[in-house]
Amino acid sequence: MTRPIPNAVPCLRGNEWQYLKECLDSNWVSSVGPFVDRFERELAGWLGVRYGVATVNGTAALHVALLVAGVEAGDEVLVPALTFVATANAVRYCGAVPVFMDSEPRTWTVDPQKVADFLTRECDVRDGRVVNRTTGRRVRALLPVHLYGHPADLDPLLELAARFPLALVEDAAEALGASYKGRRVGAHGSVGCLSFNGNKIITTGGGGMILTDDEALARRARSLTTQARDEGPEWIHREVGFNYRLTNLQAALGVAQLEQLEGFVAEKRETARVYAEALAALGGAEPLGEAPWATSSFWMSSTLLDPARYGDARALIARANAEGIQLRPLWRPLHRQPVFAGQQAYRIEVADHLYARGVSLPCSVGITPEERLRVLAFLAAAGDRPSGR
Numbered sequence: 001m002t003r004p005i006p007n008a009v010p011c012l013r014g015n016e017w018q019y020l021k022e023c024l025d026s027n028w029v030s031s032v033g034p035f036v037d038r039f040e041r042e043l044a045g046w047l048g049v050r051y052g053v054a055t056v057n058g059t060a061a062l063h064v065a066l067l068v069a070g071v072e073a074g075d076e077v078l079v080p081a082l083t084f085v086a087t088a089n090a091v092r093y094c095g096a097v098p099v100f101m102d103s104e105p106r107t108w109t110v111d112p113q114k115v116a117d118f119l120t121r122e123c124d125v126r127d128g129r130v131v132n133r134t135t136g137r138r139v140r141a142l143l144p145v146h147l148y149g150h151p152a153d154l155d156p157l158l159e160l161a162a163r164f165p166l167a168l169v170e171d172a173a174e175a176l177g178a179s180y181k182g183r184r185v186g187a188h189g190s191v192g193c194l195s196f197n198g199n200k201i202i203t204t205g206g207g208g209m210i211l212t213d214d215e216a217l218a219r220r221a222r223s224l225t226t227q228a229r230d231e232g233p234e235w236i237h238r239e240v241g242f243n244y245r246l247t248n249l250q251a252a253l254g255v256a257q258l259e260q261l262e263g264f265v266a267e268k269r270e271t272a273r274v275y276a277e278a279l280a281a282l283g284g285a286e287p288l289g290e291a292p293w294a295t296s297s298f299w300m301s302s303t304l305l306d307p308a309r310y311g312d313a314r315a316l317i318a319r320a321n322a323e324g325i326q327l328r329p330l331w332r333p334l335h336r337q338p339v340f341a342g343q344q345a346y347r348i349e350v351a352d353h354l355y356a357r358g359v360s361l362p363c364s365v366g367i368t369p370e371e372r373l374r375v376l377a378f379l380a381a382a383g384d385r386p387s388g389r
């Protein structure tokens with residue numbers, strides 16, 4: 001039996017053991033410790049932002065980022081339909097409501113033109129408040145997602161955020177290492193968020209980070225993630241906070257992983273390049289590439305497949321998985337999720353098209369050339385016999 005090829009698994013080949021041992025030897029295992037400080041400082045520095053606040057996962061980072069950006073219960077946040085559910089769940093944790101936006105076909109990220117159309121045609125601005133005419137609710141923030149490692153087109157979104165005005169929070173959970181016009185993602189909006197879940201570019205087992213240049217926002221994020229306790233020896237709490245801090249053990253993994261990040265991104269990019277070249281030769285495939293203004297981290301190597309050549313994407317995924325090649329469907333658009341039934345979705349067409357045809361190919365850091373060839377041989381055979389028979 002040939003070895004299964006997973007979709008994306010961690011690569012732990014640096015100083016992980018050594019740093020974990022340092023935690024155990026020094027007794028610093030919980031939610032404060034030198035590795036937490038170091039991870040926050042080094043990662044924020046690498047991204048070019050002043051502050052990093054480490055959290056227990058990326059979803060918690062998004063939740064607190066939205067709160068510090070000013071999102072309140074009853075507000076609305078504009079969220080791409082094509083994203084992982086955590087993006088919209090974090091909005092709901094604030095008591096706010098997501099309004100789903102379409103993707104643009106080249107980058108699969110939120111379409112700034114449709115966001116602009118929604119804000120100008122469907123909303124009123126009253127006393128500096130943006131109000132959705134259909135629901136009567138205040139629209140408070142834009143939450144673009146740098147999907148599958150590709151940056152969203154931030155300049156027009158930042159321009160809209162400044163004009164209306166709205167907060168802009170970046171969900172960079174999938175895109176550590178990507179850049180927009182030369183500046184790393186997560187560093188453009190008022191707040192950015194990362195995830196270090198097991199399948200992300202670097203992992204801490206589970207973990208996340210809030211990024212900001214704003215000292216007041218960073219201080220509030222740090223407070224909210226640590227039960228909103230006042231500084232000083234007493235336990236004084238003026239608002240409801242959360243127990244969202246990353247542990248020193250997890251941060252030790254993070255520091256070791258961060259040392260390898262640039263090599264990891266290079267490997268991800270190489271895998272995407274190899275697949276794109278081979279898929280161009282096979283035909284009937286449109287891999288997610290790179291816009292001229294973008295450097296993608298290629299967290300996923302994803303591609304659209306023409307059903308006329310490859311058959312139904314879901315049937316293809318099932319056959320690949322049966323052969324030990326872990327293909328994945330794209331995120332099911334959130335306006336199609338039972339949990340968000342009835343939520344407003346604005347002119348969504350592209351996201352549905354991408355979902356119907358898209359698959360993500362195995363692309364772990366450390367995937368071997370032979371494994372990539374097996375994936376491509378499977379696709380070549382599938383293209384010759386779309387029904388699988």
Ligand SMILES: Cc1ncc(COP(=O)(O)O)c(C=O)c1O
Pocket residue numbers: 057058059060062083084086087145171173174194195196197206207208
């Ligand atoms: C786009 C997006 N946002 C948020 C998250 C949440 O991160 P976490 O799993 O660390 O909570 C993820 C991934 O898991 C994601 O893909």
